Amino acid sequence: MPRLISPLALALIGVILFGDGAYIHAKAWLAQALLERAFDRSIATGQPVKPWSWADTWPVARIEVKRIGASAIVLAGTSGQALAFGPGHLDQTVQAGERGVAVYAAHRDTHFRFLRNVAIGDIIDVTRNDGRRFRYRADSSTIVRFDASGIDPAATHFELVLATCWPFDAVTSGPERYLLHATLIGNRK
Amino acid sequence: MDHHDTVDSDEHPDEHPWLGGLIKVGLFLLAQSIAVLLVSFVALLVSFETSWSATTEQASLLQPGDAKSGSLLLKEDGATTEAIRLGTDVDITVSGPTLRTRVTQIFRNPTRDWVEATYVYPLASDGAVDTLKMVVGDRVIVGDIKERQQARVIYEQARRAGQKAALTEQERPNIFTNSVANIGPGETVLVQIEYQEPVHQAGNEYSLRVPLVVGPRYNPAPIVQSVDFRNDNSGWGATNSDPVPDRDRISSPVLDPAKSAPVNPTSITVHLKAGFALGEVKSHHHNVKIESPDNMTRVVTLVDGTVPADRDFELTWKPTAEKAPSVGLFREHLGDADYQLAFVTPPAAEQAIQKPLPREVVFVIDNSGSMGGTSIEQAKASLLYALGRLQPNDRFNVIRFDDTMDVLFTTSVPADAAHVGEATSFVSALQARGGTEMVPAMRAALTDKLGDTNMVRQIVFLTDGAIGNEQQLFETITAMRGRSRIFMVGIGSAPNTYLMTRASELGRGAFTHIGSVEQVEERMRSLFAKLENPAVTGLTAKFSEANADVTPAIIPDLYRGEPLVLAAKLDKLAGSLEIKGRVGDRPWSVTLPLQNAAEGKGLSKLWARRKIGDAEVARTLRERTPEDTDKTILALALDHQIVTRLTSLVAVDKTPSRPEGQPLKLSQLPINLPAGWDFAKIFGERPQQPPAQLRDRRADAGEPTARRPAPVTPDAIRLPKTATSAELEMIAGLIMIVLALILFVFKRRQTLLADAA
Numbered sequence A: 001m002p003r004l005i006s007p008l009a010l011a012l013i014g015v016i017l018f019g020d021g022a023y024i025h026a027k028a029w030l031a032q033a034l035l036e037r038a039f040d041r042s043i044a045t046g047q048p049v050k051p052w053s054w055a056d057t058w059p060v061a062r063i064e065v066k067r068i069g070a071s072a073i074v075l076a077g078t079s080g081q082a083l084a085f086g087p088g089h090l091d092q093t094v095q096a097g098e099r100g101v102a103v104y105a106a107h108r109d110t111h112f113r114f115l116r117n118v119a120i121g122d123i124i125d126v127t128r129n130d131g132r133r134f135r136y137r138a139d140s141s142t143i144v145r146f147d148a149s150g151i152d153p154a155a156t157h158f159e160l161v162l163a164t165c166w167p168f169d170a171v172t173s174g175p176e177r178y179l180l181h182a183t184l185i186g187n188r189k
Numbered sequence B: 001m002d003h004h005d006t007v008d009s010d011e012h013p014d015e016h017p018w019l020g021g022l023i024k025v026g027l028f029l030l031a032q033s034i035a036v037l038l039v040s041f042v043a044l045l046v047s048f049e050t051s052w053s054a055t056t057e058q059a060s061l062l063q064p065g066d067a068k069s070g071s072l073l074l075k076e077d078g079a080t081t082e083a084i085r086l087g088t089d090v091d092i093t094v095s096g097p098t099l100r101t102r103v104t105q106i107f108r109n110p111t112r113d114w115v116e117a118t119y120v121y122p123l124a125s126d127g128a129v130d131t132l133k134m135v136v137g138d139r140v141i142v143g144d145i146k147e148r149q150q151a152r153v154i155y156e157q158a159r160r161a162g163q164k165a166a167l168t169e170q171e172r173p174n175i176f177t178n179s180v181a182n183i184g185p186g187e188t189v190l191v192q193i194e195y196q197e198p199v200h201q202a203g204n205e206y207s208l209r210v211p212l213v214v215g216p217r218y219n220p221a222p223i224v225q226s227v228d229f230r231n232d233n234s235g236w237g238a239t240n241s242d243p244v245p246d247r248d249r250i251s252s253p254v255l256d257p258a259k260s261a262p263v264n265p266t267s268i269t270v271h272l273k274a275g276f277a278l279g280e281v282k283s284h285h286h287n288v289k290i291e292s293p294d295n296m297t298r299v300v301t302l303v304d305g306t307v308p309a310d311r312d313f314e315l316t317w318k319p320t321a322e323k324a325p326s327v328g329l330f331r332e333h334l335g336d337a338d339y340q341l342a343f344v345t346p347p348a349a350e351q352a353i354q355k356p357l358p359r360e361v362v363f364v365i366d367n368s369g370s371m372g373g374t375s376i377e378q379a380k381a382s383l384l385y386a387l388g389r390l391q392p393n394d395r396f397n398v399i400r401f402d403d404t405m406d407v408l409f410t411t412s413v414p415a416d417a418a419h420v421g422e423a424t425s426f427v428s429a430l431q432a433r434g435g436t437e438m439v440p441a442m443r444a445a446l447t448d449k450l451g452d453t454n455m456v457r458q459i460v461f462l463t464d465g466a467i468g469n470e471q472q473l474f475e476t477i478t479a480m481r482g483r484s485r486i487f488m489v490g491i492g493s494a495p496n497t498y499l500m501t502r503a504s505e506l507g508r509g510a511f512t513h514i515g516s517v518e519q520v521e522e523r524m525r526s527l528f529a530k531l532e533n534p535a536v537t538g539l540t541a542k543f544s545e546a547n548a549d550v551t552p553a554i555i556p557d558l559y560r561g562e563p564l565v566l567a568a569k570l571d572k573l574a575g576s577l578e579i580k581g582r583v584g585d586r587p588w589s590v591t592l593p594l595q596n597a598a599e600g601k602g603l604s605k606l607w608a609r610r611k612i613g614d615a616e617v618a619r620t621l622r623e624r625t626p627e628d629t630d631k632t633i634l635a636l637a638l639d640h641q642i643v644t645r646l647t648s649l650v651a652v653d654k655t656p657s658r659p660e661g662q663p664l665k666l667s668q669l670p671i672n673l674p675a676g677w678d679f680a681k682i683f684g685e686r687p688q689q690p691p692a693q694l695r696d697r698r699a700d701a702g703e704p705t706a707r708r709p710a711p712v713t714p715d716a717i718r719l720p721k722t723a724t725s726a727e728l729e730m731i732a733g734l735i736m737i738v739l740a741l742i743l744f745v746f747k748r749r750q751t752l753l754a755d756a757a
Helices: A002-045 A080-085 A113-115 B002-012 B019-060 B065-068 B148-159 B374-389 B417-428 B438-446 B470-480 B497-506 B519-532 B603-620 B624-640 B678-685 B726-756
Strands: A059-065 A072-074 A102-107 A123-128 A133-145 A158-165 A175-187 B085-095 B097-108 B114-122 B129-138 B140-142 B145-147 B163-172 B175-183 B190-197 B200-202 B205-210 B225-230 B237-240 B265-273 B278-283 B286-295 B297-302 B313-317 B327-334 B337-344 B359-366 B395-401 B403-405 B454-464 B486-490 B513-516 B536-543 B547-549 B562-570 B574-584 B587-594 B649-655 B664-668
Touching: A002 A059, A002 A072, A002 A080, A059 B519, A072 A080, A113 B175, A123 A158, A158 B278, B085 B205, B097 B114, B097 B175, B129 B163, B129 B175, B129 B587, B140 B454, B140 B726, B145 B148, B145 B624, B148 B163, B148 B175, B148 B649, B163 B190, B175 B513, B200 B562, B265 B313, B278 B297, B278 B547, B327 B587, B327 B603, B337 B574, B337 B587, B337 B603, B359 B438, B374 B417, B374 B454, B374 B486, B395 B417, B395 B438, B403 B438, B403 B547, B417 B454, B438 B470, B454 B519, B470 B497, B470 B603, B486 B497, B486 B519, B497 B513, B497 B603, B536 B547, B536 B562, B547 B603, B562 B574, B562 B603, B587 B603, B603 B624, B624 B649
Parallel strands: A102 A158, B085 B265, B114 B664, B359 B395, B359 B454, B454 B486, B486 B513
Antiparallel strands: A059 A072, A059 A123, A123 A133, A133 A175, A158 A175, B085 B097, B097 B190, B114 B175, B129 B140, B129 B190, B145 B649, B163 B175, B163 B649, B200 B205, B205 B313, B225 B237, B265 B297, B278 B313, B286 B297, B327 B337, B337 B562, B395 B403, B536 B574, B547 B562, B574 B587
């Protein structure tokens, strides 16, 4: 038996690590399912609805890219907790559809994994939790440092920025961010 | 398993041993994989915990000092509160001898939470704050004056009930706090206060000063302990040892100019109606636009529209006439009393007639951290100028202090070339660092070692006054002043004017203010005119017919160019006012018929404010008990509706606005570092280098002509960290499992081989 201890220990650590990684994905996936429900209720009631009672955030919008079948529920705020469950809306930026730049950020390996597949010209639909829908068109992408985003919060045009970590396939986190800029092209009730 | 092996071998000794072995290995692997699955299931449950703690850790890293970690600084965890945005508008109307200032603070809440905002701000130390208005939407709520505790209770009740409320409290005669409760998400609340203040006069120059920022104060650690006994007469008590018991109330978070754009944009407008034909009108630290509708009126506005609140606004004006009017007399009738304000500038004694008395001058220079940047340069330039002005028969000494202290000579020495040279190199080598222990330095300066009564003893004290224990300093002066006279020289962009004026009043000297290097020579020259020329002494004021309550009760000596400013409450406006005194050794008197007084505004408030000042001085001098003082102050404050340390203004909007159950977050509004100050000297080195474009860490000390960054620039958007460790962990996990399996198979094979052998 003693000679089995080292492979067993190794296997245990491996499994814990793998489980932890898998858990992050599971949480991201499961949360989105719960968030869908909360978001639909939110649209129905017109009030922000928390997805679960102890949540410190709530859904603010649904973002969809129909061409590639991607969809995600965006949460208020970008604390570590919020980002684990869904894309976050940067608090100090405007709401989607308002004058200015609305910024949504999410993890590159979970909710914004689809960002690499979004091509310039793709249509991005945003449904706010008050039921209003806005349509944006992706028109450029940039790579910036996190502290030099170049986003002007006082901008006077209608813009949406989706942000995630860059490069997409790196396994460690770095200072670079990928920004997808989109311009408002219409709103529908 | 080993046991099974042996049993198997015993039962089928002649069967193919390698086949049996293979089956056994397969069985074992099956069992093993079930075990692995079980373990991984457990691990998944365990990882629930670890994963949570990992995210919490990430969240707790979002501290200000860690801003470069790539995370967004938000109030989410209560650690960092996103600032309520504040804008200030200052509107000043000067009417002859008095000015009325309306300060409008605009609190905007860009967050999603209900917020209570507190903002610590300075006002002129001799201003009487009498009006508070809160504007919510289109409603204006006017505040009432209440005893401080009572006002606090009213405010707290409103705060809890979800009603909008504003509270104006005095922390020091020149530091006030505005608290505004229940500002809703996205809402804007206006808080407006108004105060009355006398115009300052020196020689033929008139001036006003609007402080815009409270410089961070040094609050000394306790040395002397006092004891608070319990009220139950049990004889047990706790030592109360803090020289600045209200240190929290006068300290605001200070923004590092290297890391954030200036905040609190301020606009200033001055409507100047001097009452005489105006000559030069000058703003000393701000770029202004001056319009002249007529020759007695000016409208002064800022060129840039708004400026960051990081330095005092100073405006001076002179009459066109060669000499300013030497007498001004104003009156106001309020209730059943008349109030009178008199400005009288005594004639200057001719210097040729009198040979000035030899003097002993002790120079004290503050080289603490708050003086870092341009302030220390101004202080050194001033002191070097002063050393150059000494006469050979004068004696002098130099003391420098931060939280340590050096006295250059053991006793005052003759001002000969050698000694002055030594002092010059001592002063030139000074650097600003450390805390501000002002009391020991003042004590050393007041220690009269020579005791030579043939000499006039003068102390010239150069500091920005950035301390929180003003009262301790005042008590030191009172206890030790003897025959010394104290001349305070206020240095820098935002000096503590209250400390300067009160210290020079208690020290029977004068106060000079130097706000920039350009002002050093002019202001020091006028200070030396005061030091070198005989004072106007033995002043008395007498009303021939009216029964008068005069302030100041004991008229101080006047120095060259200083006017006597008398405020009085009279029962009738009749007869005349006679002022007598001695200019040098010659008697002087002047008689003013009261009938000739011109109508003035807000004189009663000024009278009350000065009476309150007198009461505070009397308490410091131990001429009155604290209880007696408090009673006088409270009566005056309630009578004249002004904010004091015992009374506050409170306004409550009766309509509740915050829904029940919604939490309220407290936001302490940050302030700018005063212009020219050095952040690192006060708050220590920062751990990280600032980004290149902001590497100059000094608060902007530029001239009025220099362009300043617009204060309204919002903080740049920082993007959050958007990568998880999931991939990394899964890859590492898989590699380890595979390794484990290989290792296991390898070991198993070894065992089997050994068995077979």
